[in-house]
Amino acid sequence: MIIRYWRGWTTPENAPIYQKLLTEDIIPEIESRNIDGLLHIRMMRRDTDETETEVEFATIMTFDDLESVKNFMGEDYAQSHIPDSARAVLKRWDERTTQYELFGDKPQ
Numbered sequence: 001m002i003i004r005y006w007r008g009w010t011t012p013e014n015a016p017i018y019q020k021l022l023t024e025d026i027i028p029e030i031e032s033r034n035i036d037g038l039l040h041i042r043m044m045r046r047d048t049d050e051t052e053t054e055v056e057f058a059t060i061m062t063f064d065d066l067e068s069v070k071n072f073m074g075e076d077y078a079q080s081h082i083p084d085s086a087r088a089v090l091k092r093w094d095e096r097t098t099q100y101e102l103f104g105d106k107p108q
Contacts, residue, residue, distance in 0.1 A: 001039070001102040002069055004061040006080055008093035009048070015055035018089045019045065022057070026083055030072075037068020054091060062102070069099060 010018045022043055030041065040062040048054045063069050069077045078096045 001105075002063045002066055003100040003102050004063065004069055004097050005058065005100065006094050006097045007056060007058045008082070008086070008090045009054045009056050010089055010091055012047075012052055012055055014089040014091070015045065015057075018057060018086065019043075021085055021089065022059075026086060029083075030081075033072075035068065035072050037064035037071060039063060066099070 008018075027041055027043065030038075038061065042060040042062075044058045044060070046056050048056050061072075063072070066077070073079060073081065078099065080093060080095055080097055082090070082093060
């Protein structure tokens with residue numbers, strides 16, 4: 001299995017807007033493609049520090065294998081997938097994603 005990891009940051013004011021975009025538009029659009037090998041998408045957020053100047057978002061996508069990631073993104077599979085609507089509210093983001101091979105997954 002392959003884990004695809006990405007992060008983006010917003011201002012605190014834009015955090016609810018971006019979270020809504022993720023949950024109501026971006027992730028449903030990805031899921032509607034029925035990408036072979038896409039198993040799961042997880043979304044996370046956190047305040048980055050006490051000054052509350054940024055909110056960090058991370059997505060973790062689980063795929064069967066690297067070919068499945070390429071089905072999603074093409075040959076340059078590490079490029080970030082940032083729709084224009086997200087670019088409008090994100091302060092900054094990872095230009096490239098990181099892919100990890102999952103070698104252990106212990107059920108609770």
